[in-house]
Amino acid sequence: xxxxxxxxxxxxxxxxxxxxxxxxxxxxxxxxxxxxxxxxxxxxxxxxxxxxxxxxxxxxxxxxxxxxxxxxxxxxxxxxxxxxxxxxxxxxxxxxxxxxxxxxxxxxxxxxxxxxxxxxxxxxxxxxxxxxxxxxxxxxxxxxxxxxxxxxxxxxxxxxxxxxxxxxxxxxxxxxxxxxxxxxxxxxxxxxxxxxxxxxxxxxxxxxxxxxxxxxxxxxxxxxxxxxxxxxxxxxxxxxxxxxxxxxxxxxxxxxxxxxxxxxxxxxxxxxxxxxxxxxxxxxxxxxxxxxxxxxxxxxxxxxxxxxxxxxxxxxxxxxxxxxxxxxxxxxxxxxx
Numbered sequence: 001x002x003x004x005x006x007x008x009x010x011x012x013x014x015x016x017x018x019x020x021x022x023x024x025x026x027x028x029x030x031x032x033x034x035x036x037x038x039x040x041x042x043x044x045x046x047x048x049x050x051x052x053x054x055x056x057x058x059x060x061x062x063x064x065x066x067x068x069x070x071x072x073x074x075x076x077x078x079x080x081x082x083x084x085x086x087x088x089x090x091x092x093x094x095x096x097x098x099x100x101x102x103x104x105x106x107x108x109x110x111x112x113x114x115x116x117x118x119x120x121x122x123x124x125x126x127x128x129x130x131x132x133x134x135x136x137x138x139x140x141x142x143x144x145x146x147x148x149x150x151x152x153x154x155x156x157x158x159x160x161x162x163x164x165x166x167x168x169x170x171x172x173x174x175x176x177x178x179x180x181x182x183x184x185x186x187x188x189x190x191x192x193x194x195x196x197x198x199x200x201x202x203x204x205x206x207x208x209x210x211x212x213x214x215x216x217x218x219x220x221x222x223x224x225x226x227x228x229x230x231x232x233x234x235x236x237x238x239x240x241x242x243x244x245x246x247x248x249x250x251x252x253x254x255x256x257x258x259x260x261x262x263x264x265x266x267x268x269x270x271x272x273x274x275x276x277x278x279x280x281x282x283x284x285x286x287x288x289x290x291x292x293x294x295x296x297x298x299x300x301x302x303x304x305x306x307x308x309x310x311x312x313x314x315x316x317x318x319x320x321x322x323x324x325x326x327x328x329x330x331x332x333x334x335x336x337x
Contacts, residue, residue, distance in 0.1 A: 019229040023236025030233045039177035040295035051223035053131040055216035057194025059141040074277040081285035082125040090122025091166045093252040110306045117310025119166045126287035128186035136326045139280035178295040249313040261286040275336035279329045290315045
């Protein structure tokens with residue numbers, strides 16, 4: 001394990017502090033960065049995520065993809081957690097905290113919007129960053145690709161109906177431009193680049209691909225750290241202006257994240273999945289497609305709504321929390337031997 005990876009939690013903490021400090025000191029700079037977006041997808045963050053995903057795409061052995069269907073249990077786990085458990089536990093936790101435990105601290109209208117934002121996060125399983133978490137847990141790159149692809153296909157038909165059911169509204173408009181652009185940026189293009197790169201590098205021998213991926217590791221970690229700085233810098237004023245609300249929203253989100261991971265991880269162990277399938281399967285169910293959630297929150301409730309704020313808090317807590325789960329998954333690898 002390299003120097004950057006060994007102390008990754010330290011770098012993440014420093015980047016969170018740096019992001020908030022820089023966002024507060026140079027708000028205009030981050031406003032310019034925020035303006036570089038299309039269909040609610042920030043292009044700067046997209047490039048950095050692409051940088052993180054690309055090395056994993058190089059690892060994919062396209063000739064082995066046909067064998068993934070012979071091990072369906074990992075796919076079944078992902079689908080059950082993402083579509084039959086996660087949206088409903090998120091709605092339940094939102095109602096429990098903001099209609100119950102936190103009812104005296106948040107007015108009813110704002111509480112309803114916070115719950116809506118949480119639901120939107122719960123109905124949108126991860127598309128991009130899961131490749132990073134899979135890479136950090138030494139996941140099966142081929143299997144992860146198939147898991148993500150199947151979830152994306154289901155999301156096309158299931159996102160709007162489940163969201164409408166849980167929000168109690170019927171006029172959900174899926175932002176197809178955000179959904180399709182994200183899939184192209186985070187799956188199709190890096191997959192195509194990885195395929196071309198692998199074909200060229202394989203001509204130099206069987207170890208050439210491994211050596212290339214090792215060389216890319218520092219760049220991937222730097223991409224992750226820069227992403228954290230930008231995300232926290234973009235939301236610095238919100239964090240400093242509404243610290244209490246940020247904490248209130250973060251509490252149920254943290255419980256949801258760790259709870260879903262625990263359910264999925266326990267199930268994966270009972271199903272006797274190999275660790276390189278189990279870890280990515282649990283990461284997909286735990287993390288969120290925050291671009292889609294933010295876009296829908298803004299279109300339904302407005303830019304300055306509580307729903308939009310809740311989805312933003314989801315963005316802020318996700319990276320540090322997921323890195324802690326990566327650490328845990330790596331420490332417990334022996335459970336799956």
